[in-house]
Amino acid sequence: MKKTLYTLIALLFTQFAWAQNINKIISREYVDHLIKTLSSDEMEGRAIYTAGIDRAATFIESEFKSIGLIPLEGETGFRQTFEREGKPLFNVAGMIPGKSKTKELVVFSGHYDHLGIIKGDEQDSIANGADDDASGITAMIALAKYYKALNNNERTLIFVAFTAEESGGFGSRHFSKKLNPDDVVAMFNIEMIGKESKFGKNAAFITGFDKSDFGKILQKNLKGTEFTFHPDPYIRQNLFYRSDNATLAALGVPAHTISTDQIDIDKFYHTVKDEYSTLDTENILATIKAIAKSAISIIKGTDTPTRIPRLVEAHD
Template identity: 50%
Template sequence: MMKQFLSALACLAILSSCAVQKQAQLVKEKDVERIIKTLSADDMQGRGVFTPGIDKAASFIESEFKTIGLKPLAGLSGYRQDFSMNRIVPGPYQVSINGKAVEQQNVFYISDKPSLIWNRSSDVETHYIKANQSFTARYKEIMQLNKPVLVYVDESLFSAFKRFRDHYMDERVVGEFQPTEAVFVLGNEDVVQSFSINLTNTISKAPLFNVTGMIPGKSKANEYVIFSGHYDHLGIIDAVEGDSIANGADDDASGVTAVISLARHYKQLNNNERTLIFVAFTAEEVGGIGSQYFSKQQDPDAVVAMFNIEMIGKESKFGKNAAFITGFEKSDFGQILQKNLEGTEFKFHPDPYPEQNLFYRSDNATLAAQGVPAHTISTDQIDQDKYYHTVNDELSTLDIANITSTIKAIALSSRSIVAGTDTPKRIEKLKE
């Protein structure tokens, strides 16, 4: 009798293993390569926001969702989730300190107004960031004052100053206008005795769109599991050896490839008890705007889990068949995934880069702040990735087999959450 029982258990284990293998085979490496090759091609122009390239990328993702047979989200007639934000582009500006004109590369400003005209008689406080001080720490202190400020920065802090300038003097996309007014000037004056500042911004409404689709759940249709990645990238940047297209193959065409592949996987299985939402976010690179808008349209209490996928194009620091999960310790999401991978070679690890604060730097952040077990899955060695945000983030630098194995692992590890038999613990909400 015991032998029969053990034999039955062995048969069940074999059947279960066969079912797992069959599921994994639904994700095909050839198709993975086709998708990521298309999204990272030069004709997508780096998928910068407000460019023809990002519209072309969105159209491609829409066509994939349609071919798969996804349904539009409730209330939408198609796969695009349209919205608009405020686009702010710095315009002409003139700054002089103590009667001397300041070169434009030595100025950056933060303002959501069409113009600023300041002089010594204006209600503006002057602050200094000196050579022996941390630029970032002083920046935070000064910005918390919420007052109009002129900040004079010692020339020795050029590198930190330039990082902030590169961010603020590019176009920005914001939801609501903020009252912040700050002008930062790099120079070698001991004391600012007088100043004349004339700044302008061009402000317009900016149309944006996420690409979304869903597979309705069977018995738990009002419970949602989200699979996401962002399809925007940097667009056209400074040329290096004649190449100016930031293709964004790993960041994050690899993640969107996973989203499309997982949509096809679960549509073919057709056994999801919970509703599955698949979303390619826009404007991650300019502040996570797309995911913020999407998240505000959701009831966070109805979202059971979010699998955000960001940069899975290369082998992780843990080697092959391995990825990491940001915020691993914040819920049992990662433990559930690893349980579902028992018997396979793949393993999920906690985030090895806690100092990078990756958990709140990607598109999972808004829903995570509201208590959703929303985590990002990645393989990127962020501390030494020489292709990150460069023109060299191209298909040729990626490991397609690694991408495929990671997608298969996400498919297998998510199955009990999709089936409604596992529910990850909620994350502690961020206090406002």
């Protein structure tokens, strides 16, 4: 009886310490700072080939540097530059080397590009992209800060802000060519977590839930919390193949997108109304913290998601 009581007390103490730690590192003020900056008018909607997206990349680089991330192997800085149609594009990527399983990679990602200046109304023409996908980039940066502070990742963690998702996923395609997909254990792609999901508070969905046991692992790690992950309810929208997880998933990686957006009724999607004022910061915070906790066994190397059947044998 005493042993059981001591075990319970130790478990409760661990959960309390975890909650205190994460609440201090991933605070509302920090999240607000990130998302307000990324979705500000100064970024001009973050369209590719513009000064606005360059400013966004510079901001993400500064956050990576402040957190203490290092560039990916083979890169001289955080920008992963490539060309399309003779013009430069760049992902922004950094990493935390693993302690014992350095060759095993876990990727956290989102896309930082958006639509730029579009036809709006008489007062506004900037598609700020607060939810799509400043919310996902905010989550990715906050997770980098948390795991760097935690300092217990046995696997190498990569954090990447993709460019040109809105133009055809060219950033994630380039990224996938720079590594061996067989080395990637899992990919947490985060897109549009700024509003409550159709499942209510403290809930998100995972695209391609049935394609690996990635979602089941995350759910297991959240047992005893208020948060739940669900299979994608929007199968007809084909979301699994519409975000930056798709390229690595096609190469066999358990690469999934986490979202809360009610895509079938979201009236702000791809409009000038996708601004910070429309977001639910508490929903963003809850989702980031849930991802942080649910990924722990994967980053520590005690859980390995099953692979997704390959759809292609080589890159484009």
